[in-house]
Amino acid sequence: MTDVGLFEAFVRRYQDMVYGTAVRLLGSPTEAEDVAQTVFLKAFQRFNEVGASPAAPGWLKTTTRNECLNHLSRYRARWQFFSELTRPDRSGGDYADTLASPFSHALDLEQAELREQLERALRALPDHQRVPLVLFHFEELNYQEIADALGASLGKVKTDIHRGREALRRLLPERS
Amino acid sequence: MNHENDLERLVDHELRRLPTPRAPHTLLPRVMAAVEAWVGRPWYSRAWFTWPVGWQAASVAALVMVIAGAVFFAPRVEAAASGAIAAVQMFAGGVTEAAPVETTAHSARILWRTLLEPLATYALVVVVLMVLACAVFGTALNHVVIERAEQR
Numbered sequence: 001m002t003d004v005g006l007f008e009a010f011v012r013r014y015q016d017m018v019y020g021t022a023v024r025l026l027g028s029p030t031e032a033e034d035v036a037q038t039v040f041l042k043a044f045q046r047f048n049e050v051g052a053s054p055a056a057p058g059w060l061k062t063t064t065r066n067e068c069l070n071h072l073s074r075y076r077a078r079w080q081f082f083s084e085l086t087r088p089d090r091s092g093g094d095y096a097d098t099l100a101s102p103f104s105h106a107l108d109l110e111q112a113e114l115r116e117q118l119e120r121a122l123r124a125l126p127d128h129q130r131v132p133l134v135l136f137h138f139e140e141l142n143y144q145e146i147a148d149a150l151g152a153s154l155g156k157v158k159t160d161i162h163r164g165r166e167a168l169r170r171l172l173p174e175r176s
Numbered sequence: 177m178n179h180e181n182d183l184e185r186l187v188d189h190e191l192r193r194l195p196t197p198r199a200p201h202t203l204l205p206r207v208m209a210a211v212e213a214w215v216g217r218p219w220y221s222r223a224w225f226t227w228p229v230g231w232q233a234a235s236v237a238a239l240v241m242v243i244a245g246a247v248f249f250a251p252r253v254e255a256a257a258s259g260a261i262a263a264v265q266m267f268a269g270g271v272t273e274a275a276p277v278e279t280t281a282h283s284a285r286i287l288w289r290t291l292l293e294p295l296a297t298y299a300l301v302v303v304v305l306m307v308l309a310c311a312v313f314g315t316a317l318n319h320v321v322i323e324r325a326e327q328r
Contacts, residue, residue, distance in 0.1 A: 004211065011207050019199035033203055040207040041214060045226045119194050137191045162180065165187045172190055 007047055010056075011040055017057065018064050024134045025068040027123040035067045065139060069149060072127060118171055129164035132157050225314055239307065243300055250296070254288070257281065 018039050023032035042063060043050050050056050122130060132150065135141045141149065147157045219227055227235070261281045 004208070004215075007211065008204070008208060011204055015199040015203055015207075016196050019203060020196040023197050029200065033200060033206065036199065036203055037206050037210055041210050044211050044214070045223075115194060118190060119197070122191070122194075137188050162183075165183050168187055168190075169183060172186060 006051065007044055010043070010047070010051060014057065014060055015040075018060050021061060021064045021138070022068055024122065024138060025065065025131055026071065027125070027127070027130055031071065035064065035071055038067055039064050061139070065135070065149075069131075072131065114171065118168065121168060121171055125164050125167060129160045129167065132161050133164040133168075136161055236307075236311070240304070243304055247297070247300060254285070257285075 015036065019032055019036045022035045022039075023029055026032050026035065039060060043056075043060065050059050053059070122133070125133065132146045132152075135146045135149065136143070143154055143157055143161075146152075146161075147154045150157065152160075214222070219231065224232065224235070261278060264277055
């Protein structure tokens with residue numbers, strides 16, 4: 001049977017990566033912790049194959065991503081509905097006004113805190129913008145792969161990513 | 177288009193500078209507690225794919241034997257049932273109480289021959305094929321996921 005001590009070391013080694021992927025995709029620390037637990041339990045169940053494999057990080061990333069997308073799929077109908085509501089040609093400024101509080105306070109923060117603020121802003125994006133944005137910039141999927149993974153059209157994915165970038169860019173001039 | 181490319185490059189650059197979020201201190205104890213709970217469960221109550229290999233092989237062999245036995249012994253069971261009915265009739269000596277038993281047995285036999293027997297073989301074959309297909313598909317999927325993860 002799997003050595004529990006070895007597995008504990010395995011969890012210590014990869015917990016930041018799994019949790020980091022999950023929290024950026026889900027935008028919620030609590031849900032990310034739940035997903036991370038599920039992922040590691042799956043890893044334990046096949047630890048003989050995964051544990052010592054050089055593919056372990058890739059397997060964990062792929063499994064985490066899939067678990068997160070499954071988790072989000074429960075809300076996908078609502079997610080697409082709100083995405084459609086925001087689709088009409090509104091300016092980025094209008095859209096940014098609808099974001100959560102981190103955006104409105106970002107310009108008041110110290111320069112040293114802006115990185116953390118950007119992370120928070122990323123998590124505060126609505127699901128339909130944050131998920132494809134994270135898949136593109138952190139998971140290195142291309143537009144078509146993201147569209148396939150989310151069951152959305154290519155055009156919608158591009159539009160959502162663009163709006164997400166525009167929302168984040170409002171923080172960046174202060175930093176560049 | 178240039179604006180879009182510049183925006184993509186700028187956001188990509190900034191996002192990649194972000195440090196990986198740290199897992200909370202509660203995650204490791206949670207995971208280990210979940211693992212302990214999972215280990216504490218008897219192996220047969222877990223998903224089939226997580227059973228010990230020996231038990232997986234044994235369960236497949238047992239399933240095949242049950243199906244083969246059902247196919248092989250079905251005619252004999254029917255013959256034995258007919259014999260039992262004849263014995264009941266002999267003991268009853270033509271007493272009218274035996275009539276309902278005989279009628280029920282005849283009805284069951286007719287039902288079996290007309291409706292169930294023609295389909296039974298096909299149903300068994302379909303079940304066996306589906307079980308084998310699921311096992312093959314699950315194993316293949318497992319390998320594909322590992323290989324794809326390795327490529328990434």
